[in-house]
Amino acid sequence: MVDTHAHLTMKDFDKDREEIVNNFEEEGIEFVIEVGYNVESSKRAVDFASSHERIYSAIGVHPHEVKDLRGDWLSILESFSKEKKVVAIGEIGLDYFRDLSPRSTQRESFDDQLALAEKLDLPVIFHIRDAYIEAREIMKKHKVRGVVHSFNGTLEDAKDFLNMGLYIGVGGIATYKKSEVLREIISTVPLTRILTETDSPYLFPATKGIRKRRNEPKYVRFVLEVLATLFDVSFENVESVTTQNAKELFGL
Numbered sequence: 001m002v003d004t005h006a007h008l009t010m011k012d013f014d015k016d017r018e019e020i021v022n023n024f025e026e027e028g029i030e031f032v033i034e035v036g037y038n039v040e041s042s043k044r045a046v047d048f049a050s051s052h053e054r055i056y057s058a059i060g061v062h063p064h065e066v067k068d069l070r071g072d073w074l075s076i077l078e079s080f081s082k083e084k085k086v087v088a089i090g091e092i093g094l095d096y097f098r099d100l101s102p103r104s105t106q107r108e109s110f111d112d113q114l115a116l117a118e119k120l121d122l123p124v125i126f127h128i129r130d131a132y133i134e135a136r137e138i139m140k141k142h143k144v145r146g147v148v149h150s151f152n153g154t155l156e157d158a159k160d161f162l163n164m165g166l167y168i169g170v171g172g173i174a175t176y177k178k179s180e181v182l183r184e185i186i187s188t189v190p191l192t193r194i195l196t197e198t199d200s201p202y203l204f205p206a207t208k209g210i211r212k213r214r215n216e217p218k219y220v221r222f223v224l225e226v227l228a229t230l231f232d233v234s235f236e237n238v239e240s241v242t243t244q245n246a247k248e249l250f251g252l
């Protein structure tokens, strides 16, 4: 299994980060992508990946954080890309749900980071919320490849993203009882275009017998179980296809 979206360098994991990573092999986690959300966390992701075999990193500034950008942040970000094991630009995009940064700033820095991804020939991890149409307008100005992290849109959105050659990120939300419509939409996406993720420490999946708490990469298992049911294939089949998908997109 792979977890293509986690934030293990957050303070939530200060007490047991190493233990979690040390257990990956035993739990069947082949690799995890540690995703940056501002300049500092991107640097942390890069360092974390360089010191841990099963960790890769993505660098980028999340729409919530772009309001605080100063000076030559884009060239600093670019300098991080020279480090080994940086496999993507992300998470970047638009978030018109929480609107924590002015929308014009969100659009501008999204555009800038897409240009950087194009220049570096790296795939992109997209964070888009309540702004799929607006985001696609900006994305279409660039040659993009990547994954729409924690996809939660309409059937039309899914089709448009697939037509753009993107992957659909499936995580905890797809396991929730109320997410019936989302699951129906996901079942129309070819399994070869789905990436599995947790967004740890967020989005703990709905499971029987485990109380809602901090999410961890090992719980990506519950996402694979939902996919196996949806596609009516074995867990092993979902595991091998989604692992292969991630390797293809991130060039591993």
Ligand SMILES: [Zn+2]
Residues within 6 Å of the ligand: 005, 007, 035, 091, 199
């Ligand atoms: Zn995230």
